[in-house]
Amino acid sequence: MFIKLAWQSLVHRRGGLALAVISVAVSLFTLLGVEQVRMQAKESFNRTVSSVDLIVGPRTGQLNLLLYSVFRIGSPSNNISWQAYQEVAQHPQVAWTIPISLGDSHRGYRVVGTNQGFFTHYRYGREVSLAFSSGRLFAHSDEVVLGATVARQLGYRVGDSLVMAHGMGATSFHLQDDHPFTISGILSPTGTPVDRALYVSLEGMEAIHGRDDAETVAAHPSSITAFMLGLNSRVATFQVQRWVNEYHGEPLLAILPGVALSELWHLMGVLEKLLLLISALVVLASLLGLSILLLAAVRERRREIALLRAIGAGPMFLFLLVQAEALLVLLAGAVLAFAGLAAGLWIAAPLLAERYGIYLQGMDVGGRRWH
Numbered sequence: 615m616f617i618k619l620a621w622q623s624l625v626h627r628r629g630g631l632a633l634a635v636i637s638v639a640v641s642l643f644t645l646l647g648v649e650q651v652r653m654q655a656k657e658s659f660n661r662t663v664s665s666v667d668l669i670v671g672p673r674t675g676q677l678n679l680l681l682y683s684v685f686r687i688g689s690p691s692n693n694i695s696w697q698a699y700q701e702v703a704q705h706p707q708v709a710w711t712i713p714i715s716l717g718d719s720h721r722g723y724r725v726v727g728t729n730q731g732f733f734t735h736y737r738y739g740r741e742v743s744l745a746f747s748s749g750r751l752f753a754h755s756d757e758v759v760l761g762a763t764v765a766r767q768l769g770y771r772v773g774d775s776l777v778m779a780h781g782m783g784a785t786s787f788h789l790q791d792d793h794p795f796t797i798s799g800i801l802s803p804t805g806t807p808v809d810r811a812l813y814v815s816l817e818g819m820e821a822i823h824g825r826d827d828a829e830t831v832a833a834h835p836s837s838i839t840a841f842m843l844g845l846n847s848r849v850a851t852f853q854v855q856r857w858v859n860e861y862h863g864e865p866l867l868a869i870l871p872g873v874a875l876s877e878l879w880h881l882m883g884v885l886e887k888l889l890l891l892i893s894a895l896v897v898l899a900s901l902l903g904l905s906i907l908l909l910a911a912v913r914e915r916r917r918e919i920a921l922l923r924a925i926g927a928g929p930m931f932l933f934l935l936v937q938a939e940a941l942l943v944l945l946a947g948a949v950l951a952f953a954g955l956a957a958g959l960w961i962a963a964p965l966l967a968e969r970y971g972i973y974l975q976g977m978d979v980g981g982r983r984w985h
Contacts, residue, residue, distance in 0.1 A: 631943060634904050638947025641900035643954050645893040650959065651966070652886060658739060659879055662806050663842070663871045665737030666712075667851050670694070670702060670858055671840035673865035677881075680874040683714055683840040685807045686724040690716070693837035698863050702843070705857070707850040710735050712842040715819045715835060718778045723764050724811045725778050727819030727835070733759075735844060738806045748772050749799030755818040757798040763809035765800045772797050778812075778822050793821055805966075842871075904943060 663669075663684055671679040672692035681687040703711045712735060715727030726732075733744050733751055749772035752759055760770055770776070775794045795814065803809055814822075816835050845851060851870070858868035 631907070634907050634943050635946045635950065637900045637903055638944060639950035639954065641897040642948055642951035643958075645897050646951060646955050647958065648889055648893040650955070652890065654966075656879060656886075658805075660872060660875045661739050662875060663737070664739060664741055665735060665844060666842040666871050667845045667848065668843050668855055668858070668868045669840060669871055669874075670843065670866055670868045673867045676867070676869045676874050677878055679840065679867060679869055680871065680878065682716065683842070684871065686716070686726070686811055690839050693839055694841070694866065695837050695864060696834050698861065698866065699838055699841055701863065702841075702858060702861070702866075705854060707845050707847065707854050709844045709846045711844075712736060713816060713838045714840045714842070715816060716839045718780055718819070718822055720764075720776060720778055720812055721768060723761075723768075725758075725819070725822075726811050726813050727816045727838075728813055729816055732813065736808070736842075738804050738808065742804070744804070744808065745802045746799045747802040749797065752798045752813070752815055752818070755815055755821045756793065756795055757814070757818070758795040759799045759801060759813040760797055761801050761809040761811050761813075762803040764812055765797075770797055770800070772800060904940065 669679060669683050671683060672690055672694055674691050678688060679690075682690055699711070699713060702708065710731055712731045713728060714732075716724060718725040730751060736744055738744075746759075747762065749759070758776070764770070774797050776797070777794050795818070801808065816838070820835050843854075845854060855868040855870070858866050
């Protein structure tokens with residue numbers, strides 16, 4: 615009878631209370647949505663590189679090495695000699711390597727010199743491998759593979775030609791017109807820095823800087839920017855890291871990408887907390903609005919309250935009645951918020967995965983179910 619009376623009272627005032635339910639639902643939807651995306655964004659960020667055990671570069675800061683080798687931000691202070699790269703690659707515990715050579719660009723996007731190992735061993739997200747949306751891997755020194763963002767923003771297709779430029783400016787006066795590249799393939803969207811770069815072979819990178827095809831077939835680059843490596847056993851990670859850091863040939867630095875990514879995310883923690891604070895304030899404002907609405911309703915219900923008092927209802931009964939109404943409004947708003955959030959995340963899951971690299975738990979994206 616008590617719950618029924620509270621429900622009938624809400625139905626009688628359904629117009630104003632419907633707005634209160636929507637207000638609560640929107641505020642809870644905002645809070646829960648931000649928290650869900652924040653948690654998954656953090657996890658996905660930490661999985662920008664998910665299969666690489668170590669990243670090796672010239673001795674510099676850990677974050678600096680991570681930024682230019684993974685995010686293509688900044689520039690190295692030095693390069694690694696090809697001899698040092700070969701010696702590390704031949705270590706008994708090293709299973710594979712991915713060389714990276716930077717220095718050129720195309721209309722503001724980085725050009726990355728690498729080899730087939732990048733497309734074979736590189737993983738992102740939850741061990742997702744790179745795939746082609748069209749075309750194939752480069753097979754010659756005059757072919758280039760584009761990341762999804764580069765192709766979409768610049769309107770390129772497989773078979774188009776382009777030229778590289780020295781430096782990272784969006785506009786450059788040092789174009790390599792004597793060595794045009796043909797687009798052989800375009801990668802599928804990953805939501806990672808892979809989408810915002812162009813990929814050529816190491817021989818193609820050397821050709822940009824003056825060597826012809828005959829020379830690059832047999833020759834190797836004199837130096838590279840950095841390289842990623844995978845080990846035969848994760849148990850040997852710290853052993854190999856220490857061996858690289860103590861390498862006597864030249865000063866090298868090996869970093870654990872997971873540790874470096876966590877440190878970088880920690881530096882951005884202020885924005886994360888600010889966003890969460892804003893969501894909490896939205897919820898608080900909604901609850902205050904609900905309280906004001908209920909107080910106003912009590913004033914409008916003087917006759918109803920007087921009638922209840924006349925039939926024996928005490929102050930505690932009336933207080934609990936108002937609280938029950940508020941609880942029903944909150945429950946209705948929470949149910950609406952959870953339903954809207956589930957539907958919204960289900961619809962947004964493919965977009966978040968492809969554009970921003972955020973993979974939501976329990977969602978099916980591209981034929982894979984994330985857990």
